[in-house]
Amino acid sequence: MNDVVRVDGLRKAFDATRRSPGIVAVENLSFRLGKADAIGVVGESGSGKSTLARMLVGLTRPDAGTIEFDGRVREWRERGRVARLRRAKEVQMVFQDPYGSLDRRLTVEVALRDVLRRHQVDSSAADARIAELMDSVGLESRLLASRPHQLSGGQRQRVAIAKALAVEPAVLVLDEVTSALDVSVQAQILALLTDIRARTGVSLIFVSHDLAVVGKVTDSILVMYRGQAVEQGPTSDVLRRPQHPYTEMLLSSAPGPGWRPERVAELRAAFAVAHDQ
Amino acid sequence: MTIEAHGPVAVATTRKAAPWVFYLCLGLLGLAVVAAVLADWLAPYDPSATDFSALYQQPSAAHWFGTDQLGRDILSRVIHGARPSLLGAIALLAFATAVGVLIGTVAAWKRGWVDTLLARVTDVMFAFPGLLFVVLVIAVFDRGPATAVIGMGLAFAPVIAKFTRSIALEEMARPYVDAYRLQGVGSVELCVRCVLPNLFPTLIGYLVVLFGEGLMSLAALNFLGFGAQPPSSEWGLMVQEGRGGVIQGIVGPALIPGLVIAVVVVATNVVGVRLSDKLAVKA
Numbered sequence: 001m002n003d004v005v006r007v008d009g010l011r012k013a014f015d016a017t018r019r020s021p022g023i024v025a026v027e028n029l030s031f032r033l034g035k036a037d038a039i040g041v042v043g044e045s046g047s048g049k050s051t052l053a054r055m056l057v058g059l060t061r062p063d064a065g066t067i068e069f070d071g072r073v074r075e076w077r078e079r080g081r082v083a084r085l086r087r088a089k090e091v092q093m094v095f096q097d098p099y100g101s102l103d104r105r106l107t108v109e110v111a112l113r114d115v116l117r118r119h120q121v122d123s124s125a126a127d128a129r130i131a132e133l134m135d136s137v138g139l140e141s142r143l144l145a146s147r148p149h150q151l152s153g154g155q156r157q158r159v160a161i162a163k164a165l166a167v168e169p170a171v172l173v174l175d176e177v178t179s180a181l182d183v184s185v186q187a188q189i190l191a192l193l194t195d196i197r198a199r200t201g202v203s204l205i206f207v208s209h210d211l212a213v214v215g216k217v218t219d220s221i222l223v224m225y226r227g228q229a230v231e232q233g234p235t236s237d238v239l240r241r242p243q244h245p246y247t248e249m250l251l252s253s254a255p256g257p258g259w260r261p262e263r264v265a266e267l268r269a270a271f272a273v274a275h276d277q
Numbered sequence: 278m279t280i281e282a283h284g285p286v287a288v289a290t291t292r293k294a295a296p297w298v299f300y301l302c303l304g305l306l307g308l309a310v311v312a313a314v315l316a317d318w319l320a321p322y323d324p325s326a327t328d329f330s331a332l333y334q335q336p337s338a339a340h341w342f343g344t345d346q347l348g349r350d351i352l353s354r355v356i357h358g359a360r361p362s363l364l365g366a367i368a369l370l371a372f373a374t375a376v377g378v379l380i381g382t383v384a385a386w387k388r389g390w391v392d393t394l395l396a397r398v399t400d401v402m403f404a405f406p407g408l409l410f411v412v413l414v415i416a417v418f419d420r421g422p423a424t425a426v427i428g429m430g431l432a433f434a435p436v437i438a439k440f441t442r443s444i445a446l447e448e449m450a451r452p453y454v455d456a457y458r459l460q461g462v463g464s465v466e467l468c469v470r471c472v473l474p475n476l477f478p479t480l481i482g483y484l485v486v487l488f489g490e491g492l493m494s495l496a497a498l499n500f501l502g503f504g505a506q507p508p509s510s511e512w513g514l515m516v517q518e519g520r521g522g523v524i525q526g527i528v529g530p531a532l533i534p535g536l537v538i539a540v541v542v543v544a545t546n547v548v549g550v551r552l553s554d555k556l557a558v559k560a
Contacts (some may be wrong), residue, residue, distance in 0.1 A: 059455055084461035095452040103453045115460055
């Protein structure tokens with residue numbers, strides 16, 4: 001099968017000097033993602049999942065390893081407009097903070113038009129495309145004249161998704177997109193993303209601390225702990241039969257039916273022993 | 278909101294004023310601007326016309342603010358002085374802003390050694406008294422209003438550069454800047470078209486407060502005789518020319534332009550603080 005994304009041996013350390021290895025955020029990480037597939041990257045804070053997301057989209061440069069989009073290895077030295085625009089079509093990202101991820105000066109329409117113009121959609125086609133984008137993220141066209149501060153968190157996140165989709169990327173990275181939203185809005189956004197994936201064939205990478213959220217919308221899951229992939233496999237398997245004690249711990253950390261705090265502490269202790277061995 | 282302007286000039290800390298104070302200050306500023314624009318029509322006398330039969334007159338119906346040592350009408354001179362005084366401060370600020378915003382933005386954008394170099398250069402400028410720096414500039418070049426404005430502008434630029442750098446750094450850490458990058462926006466366009474316009478609301482409020490400082494600094498320079506030259510009726514120069522009378526107990530010719538400077542400076546501070554609050558768009 002043709003993979004849209006191939007990541008091999010990715011590594012990133014921060015503040016590394018000659019004397020100290022620094023803080024290793026991501027270590028020897030590899031995964032594959034097929035067209036229109038969705039993968040979940042799960043882990044607690046500091047597990048390296050956000051660093052992974054930033055490396056995937058090119059905001060952070062890895063120390064080692066390769067990232068391929070559609071068989072093309074990402075070259076970090078490549079500069080210039082053509083390379084920038086091509087990269088933009090490879091992958092886009094939606095950020096956690098719906099309040100900071102939109103330019104507060106621009107109305108929704110101006111922001112969308114700006115993206116389309118940059119990617120050479122001429123202005124007559126842009127009107128139709130803007131209407132289509134608004135429709136696909138479930139926003140009414142009257143909101144086109146609104147500025148970010150006039151929109152709710154869920155609406156802003158929809159605008160951010162529309163902006164990312166305007167580029168027509170092959171892959172969409174979603175970094176904790178639902179964390180800042182309340183539960184009912186979370187569900188709507190997740191449903192929207194699943195729908196968009198089915199319609200457009202975009203591949204999704206969900207980065208989240210919430211295994212339950214990711215479990216609902218992905219085909220496979222990659223569990224990260226201290227920069228490493230501790231478990232990787234089809235979502236149903238990972239959720240039903242977690243192989244790694246850390247995954248089990250993540251699963252039982254989420255308060256749900258039968259949740260007991262002491263069970264989490266037990267697992268955490270058991271996991272610490274397993275990890276140290 | 279509190280705005281502090283550390284730099285070659287004094288620290289200006291202003292509290293939010295009551296609405297009527299704001300409108301009073303806005304009115305006073307408006308009055309100064311009207312005087313600057315319509316001086317030829319508003320002034321009752323020619324500002325340079327001397328009258329040796331009426332030296333050091335007390336305020337009267339004929340001369341509302343009295344006359345100076347050459348018998349010139351002080352009111353007319355104050356009105357005519359608005360133009361060089363305000364224009365000088367505007368030119369000073371425009372020059373300092375162009376230099377400061379450029380340096381501050383480049384420092385925030387490039388980081389690394391560029392940032393460090395610019396930080397050290399601005400630190401040196403900070404350590405140097407602004408007025409002394411301007412006197413040096415004037416010693417090298419010619420004395421005159423243009424040199425005073427450029428010299429003072431160079432002394433103000435580091436303050437604006439530091440301020441711009443700090444707000445630009447904060448702005449560039451916002452995710453929307455990353456979002457622009459991912460869309461394929463190049464670095465220069467990112468700075469100029471995406472980040473800078475978002476800095477303007479904060480910057481403008483700060484600049485209005487600095488305007489008062491600039492006006493005062495320029496007046497001080499003119500008082501020392503390094504800027505505007507007679508027969509100009511620039512306010513700082515008027516204070517200097519009126520100084521002679523103070524010894525004889527005649528304070529009007531020095532006090533009145535001095536008060537005008539003080540009023541305009543306070544008014545711009547009050548208006549500037551309110552303006553920066555108003556312009557800060559909800560994020």
